[in-house]
Amino acid sequence: MGATDLSPALRSQVLAALEAGTALKICGGDSKHFLGRTTAGQVLSLSGHHGIVDYDPRELVLTARAGTRLAEIEETLAQAGQMLAFEPPRFGARATLGGTMACGLSGPRRPYRGAARDAILGCRLINGRGEVLRFGGQVMKNVAGYDVSRLMVGAYGTLGILLEISVRVWPRPTHSLTLMYECGPAEAIERMCGLSLRPLPVDGACFHEGHCYIRVSGAQTAVQEAHSRLGGEPLHDGAAFWEALREHRLPFFACAGPLYRIVVKPHTPPLAIAGDWLLDWGGAQRWLASPVPASAIRRCVAQAGGHVTRWRAGADDADVFEPLTPALARIHRRLKDGFDPGHVFNPGRTYPGL
Amino acid sequence: MPNALNARPKRTPTQRKLLKALARLLPPACVLTDPEDLRPFECDGLSVYRRMPLAVVLPETVDQVQAIMRLAHRMGIPVVARGAGTGLSGGALPSGDGIVLSLAKFTRILRIDPPNALATVEPGVRNLAISEAAASHGLYYAPDPSSQIACTIGGNVAENAGGVHCLKYGLTVHNVLGLKVVTGEGELVSIGTGTLDSPGYDLLALMTGSEGMLAIIVEVTVRLLPRPERAQVALAAFDDIAKAGEAVGALIAGGMVPAALEMMDRLAVQAAEDFVRAGYPRDAQAILLCEVDGSNAEVSQAIMAVREVLLQSGASLVRTAVDEAERQRFWKGRKSAFPAVGRIAPDYYCMDGTIPRRELPRVLREIAALSAHYGLPVANVFHAGDGNLHPLILFDANRPGELARCEALGRDILALCVAAGGTITGEHGVGMEKIDSMCIQFQSGELRQFHAVKAALDPAGLLNPGKAVPTLHRCAEFGAMHVHRGELPHPDLDRF
Structure with a gap:
């Protein structure tokens, strides 16, 4: 697959939008359009801006343009016996690295090997003044300046357009085994939380339809030992x-x-909300399919110290994400103004006014 | 001359008004204004930079912190937050016209929550105290900066502290799940609640490593990990430091993630061996310490694999610790490297750059050349696993001009790290020390963006002013002195 650097053209489009006062709807592979609130604006496609820029397995770092498909990245890593540890959900073959980072989604391995935000090491981006800026780097440890790269993860493109991203990668475990236990949700939560007290190579734990599933991964002897x-x-x-x-x-x-996607502390007992439940992340991320009104779900989850995202909200997209406290909302607005003063990038995708 | 030294400085009417107001907000023992009381606060772990603050306040409650910040905001007084003062970049250097806000009285461990593997503590709790409090549950807090006996978790968050186990367990930013902060305007804000993520922008990441520039941290929630069942360390000696660098790459490429992977060069090895008799081979050009941890079976298998790779990479000797006492001894040498080097020179200056690992042989060669050029010896201690280099420059501050030469050498080493694709600070922070080197790492656009971030969180600009992010003007002046390969940095700036 050829590689293309469209940075200058993308920057021109941003400058033109700034000049004309039009909003831009930033789009990678369009695989996660169902997430968040709808946003108007002219589509700015990153899918043509792709290619792995640098990858040396001995450095445990990969750098790619934002429009590079996850599939290409994962295949390249697999050939060297490595992987993206945060197991990003793709939700389609066209998913890109940029979109994955902008949405900040992480898969089942998240509690054990970190999230998307833990993997990012640096990025190049276009801010709302049309400047191309570089933050972080290609090294594991870097505390020069504020951590703008991590701030981009989960910002849904509202603070800047990701052009190039460096991520930390991990060796792929040579062996993996999934163990299954028949039990109810409360027992599953105890079992999964009990694992976090034991030094075993667990890298997945979920509960679904009367079964708890535990994944252990690593060297063969370690996996066998964990099984026993x-x-x-x-x-x-x-x-x-x-x-x-x-x-x-x-x-x-x-x-x-x-x-609904519900995030709570893992040891939170089963929540008393009617519906179908699936518990992932060792109990810390819970999926709920339920006809109960969103406001009632939010109240119950807030009491348990968690937060709620309405997944696939569709046309009715008020309050997709958990409302922010007034103090946090103020900080968010000021940050948005600091990165994108003209509110050109994905306006309103996460919250009104951002 | 102590009287002259401790004479009460003349104060402006505003300053007198501030001190009166502080006295109303806090018990008498919580406000220090006498020069002799202020003296311990004039510097942090980087003692070459010293400045006396107007006053030091030691609040005991979050309400008091808020009241102090509201007062400072109203009066336009700079505030520098301070933990244990162990920082190595001058981040806690006071403002001469401001106050130091010490979190030393916030020492309570509020909650150890084993089933959720969380600890919630006040910011003045020492790093190691968290692991000690969690130990009875088989849990510990993973980031372990070398000052962990003394440094506080609040300071760790402010600096995004690292340690020797970062490659496998991450830095502070990977292990913090919640903060309570007081803003520059005195507002208490909760960021994250101990869950694995939070709605909105990742303010936890933004706060971590922000060097006291964005808010005052008053509570920290960290995640705890199960204490590994077993750890084993291999010590490898090399007759060529480039081979040691190759071995590091080979270990990583071989699919291993060591819990710690440390390198020391000949000067550091000899100093450590003379100091603590760690059992290092004194004739080695470099040694590697590679630790693996996990369950029993995991460790047994991994240490065999490590041994094999080290031998294949040309190690002249590989030893695994025969027992726990020897493992501790191997580590004692590494952990004593700084004081050990301190014994062989009147002063030493610890640098903190990070480079891509593959650049190691070249960067070490160039450091050696710089060392010869400046006439100052350099010992190298290296978190090899994550590319974090700590060159220790040996000098004598009492010799005229030697400190300035040492600082110039330090800046050149950091410029070398940036040119190699790395960074000017891996874990110590920018503070006051590396503020000019920020002009090498970043262009005007990035610096302007950093200032915009600062303005979003601290619009009045009173939190730790003048640290971590240089003004464009400062960079223009610095750039005028350091023209690199004929290229003027920050060409878009006016120069006077």
């Missing part, structure tokens, strides 16, 4: 199960009604 300590029934095709969970292809996610 944890017991449980090995799942025949564990890899396919985790892939389906990561990509939301389990039947659970095919529901037509409202779907």
Whole structure:
């Protein structure tokens, strides 16, 4: 696959939009358009701005243009026995690295190997003044200046257009085993939280339809040892199960009604909200398909110290993300003004006024 | 001459008004104004920079912190937050016309929550105290800066502190899940609640490493990890430092993620060996310490693999610790490297650059050349796993001009790190020390963006002013003195 650097053209488009006072809707592979609030504006496509710029397995760092497809990156890493540790959900073959970072999504391995924001080391971006800027770098440790790269992760493009991203990568474990236990949700939560007290190579834990699934990965002897300590029934095709969970292809996610992403501390007991539940991230990320009004769900989750995202909100997109406290909302507005004073980038995608 | 030295300085009416107001807000023991009381606060771990503050306040409650910040905001008084003062970049250097806000009285561990593997503590709690409090549950706090006995978690967050286990367990930013901060305007804000993510922008990441420039940290929630069942370390000696660098790359390429991977050069090895008798081979040009941790079976398998790679990479000797005592001894040498080097020269200056690992042999060669050029010896201690280099420059501050020469050498080493694709600071922060080197790492656009971030969180600009991010004017002046290869940095700036 050829590589193309469209930075100058992208910058020109930003300058033109600034001049004309039009908003831009930033788009990578368009695989996550269903997330967040709808935003008007002229589409600025990053998909043509692609290519792996630098990758040396001995450095554990990969740098790619934002429009590079995740599939290409993951294949390149796999050839060197490495991977993106945060197991990003792709939600489609066209998913790009830039879109993945902008949405800040992480898969089942998140509690054990870090999130998208933990993997980013540096970036090049266009800010709302049309300047091309570089933050962070290609090294593991870097505390020069504020951590603007991490601030971009999960900002849904509202602070800047990611052009190039450096990520930290991990060795791919040589062996992996999924253990299954029949149990209810409360017992599953105890089991999953108990694991965080034991030094075992766990890198996935979820609960779904009366079963708790634990994934252990590493060298063969370590996986065998973990199995003998944890017991449980090995799942025949564990890899396919985790892939389906990561990509939301389990039947659970095919529901037509409202779907909520709920983040709580993992040891939070099962929440008393009617609906179908799937617990991932060892209990810390919970999916709920429920007809209960969003406001009631928010109240219950807030009491448990968590927050709620309305997944696939569709046309009714008020309050997709958890409302911010007034103090936080003020800081958010000031930051937005500091990066994108003309509110050109994805206005309103996350919250009104951002 | 102590009387003259401690004479009460003349104060402006505003300053007198401030001190009166502080006395109303805080108990008498919590406001220091006598020069002899202020003296311990005039510098942090980088003692070559010293400045006396107007006053030091030691609040005991969050309400008091808020009241102090509201007062400072109203009166336009600079505030420098301070933890244990162990920082190595002058980040806690006082403002002469401002106050130092010490968090030394915030020492309570508020909550250890084993099932959620979280600890919530006040900012003045020492790094190591968190692990000690969690130990009975088999848990610990992973980031371990070398000052962990003394340094506080609040300071760790402000500096995004690292340590020897970052490659596997991350820096502070990877291990903090919640903060309570007081803004420059005196408002209390919760950022994150201990959950794995939070709605909105990642303000936790923004606060971590912000060097006290964006807010005052008054509470910290960190995640805890299960203490590994076993750790084992391999010591490898090399007759050529380039081979040691190759070995590091080979270990990583071989799919290993060591818990720690440290390198020391000949000068550092000899100093450490003379100091603590760690059992290092004194004739080695470089040694590597490679630690693996995990479950019993994991460690047994991994240490064999490590041994093999080290031997294949041309190590002249590989030893694994025969018991826990020897493992501790191997580490003692590394952990004593700074004081050990301190014994062989009147003064030393610790640098903190990061480079891509593949650049190591070249960068070390060029450091050696710079060392010869400036006539100052350099010992190298290196967090090899994550490319974080700590060159220690040996000098004598009592010899006229030697400190200035040492600082110039330090700046050249940092410029070398940037040119190699690295950074001017891996874990110590910019503070006052590296503020001019920021002009080498960043262009005007990035610096303007940093100032915009600062203005968003601290519009009045009173939190730790003048640190970490240089003004464009400062860079223009600095650039005028340091023209690199004929290219004028920041060409878009006016020069006078």
